Amino acid sequence: MSRPLFGSHSATIVGPALAVRISEIAETPELPPTTQSEGPCHHSRMRPEKLCGVWWARLAELRAAHLELLDTDERRRRAGFARAADRDRFTLGAALLRLAAGAHLGIPARRVPVRRRCPHCRGPHGRPTLPGEPLHLSVTHAGDLVGVAVTAAGPVGLDVEQEVELDWRRLARRIQAPGEADPIRSRAGFLRCWTRKESVLKATGDGLRVPMSEVAIGPGPTLLRYRSRVRPPAHLTDLPAPPGYAAALTVLAPAPPRVTAEAAGGLLIDRAICEKTRVREGRRMVTGHPAGGG
Template sequence: MDCVVWWARIDDYRPELDSLLSPVESARAARLRQPEDRVRQVLGAALLRLAAASQTEASAGAVVVDRTCSRCAEAHGRPTLPGTGLHASITHSGGLVGLALTRAAPVGLDVERVSGIDIEGLSPSVLHASERAESPNPSGFLTYWTRKEAVVKTTGDGLNTALADVQVTGPMDPAALLSYPGRARLPAYLADLHPAEGYRAAVAILTAAPVGVLERPASRLLCALPFSP
């Protein structure tokens, strides 16, 4: 099976996308103080529905998205698409918003902008005892970071698992998960991505089988939504 990763820029936003959000999502976006944060939130939610619609018989506006948190039951958990067999993950950093969608298994996607990274200060909380990131090389450090973030997203553990406890291959080696706390031989397919110049990104899929990962510009989805006159 394939995993399709859609990349959008915040410049891709237009007001028509707001109509695709649920009332809860709209309210959550409206609470964000910074305009760019709101745009990223809307783009991610809209891309999810547009991409899911392209894989099902539903229209984008009819796609049901469940964001119920498994821990507190509030509507801020990772998005699921009930009844579709699809797994999704949304990420954003700087001017980019990404969406991964697959039928293979649970998926995690992470992107980070390469700029202003305090490698020395962040290394203890990100790097495993066996890992080293050369300073000042933010790209290599963020390769570790995005690979690990993608993995903890796909397991659903998120912030409950310390990135330093997750071990992955080094930046110069093919992406792979080496160890995960409390889960011996966790099956995870891991791949580095190439979203745009100045960004690092990775996707993880909870399966031992290889998965074809396709990166596509979100303009292919957004062109399906007509402009308002």
């Protein structure tokens, strides 16, 4: 059985394009370390179409050996990030995605065939897919927190945001849908609304090409309306998050899957990764900085 995901810290559930913009406004605060899972995919005896697994990791868990899990396109995309922190978030997300999918499929992470293709420009930056495999994937990051979701239930969208100073009242007027019964009255309420809608847009594959004001969320949370059409069969979940963060998940499926969330330590320190890490120079991050708590 997994130990608590975020230790003994309680979190008020309030809810990645926003994460990128917000991260440029304020410094990332120090957060308490996560506790690690006993091991990957301990729910795998369930029918896969009834399960959605979510894994969370901290940037301090990144190791040099994780970079070797990236393919050529991912390495090229990683090199395009100007800031070291952005390169680390991308590397950790790509590695964790392969490790989590490999745990579901029962194959080594290096053999997981992740593909990213934008449906509009055909560039290697679309949402991740697994050609020939019945799994749906989503990746998100904010601050020093990186998350992935893996499920066979249906298309999935995962979003995490970090609380920072911003004009949430002005943004709230832009993202609320006409007729939404739950007005945004606080910063926490704004993040709750944003993460729910962002997770829906990631699950549908539309992303921020669709204005959030065209996504109507009701109590539960539930998806009431999408782009003025009858809503798709969407199941929304507010996820536990550490203090200062908010997270939400959407799965498009006929029936709601069982959602499980855990720290990714058991995946990130699998035997192959650990063996490669021990023979390299120290336990250093991809950027060359000490790995902190190790």
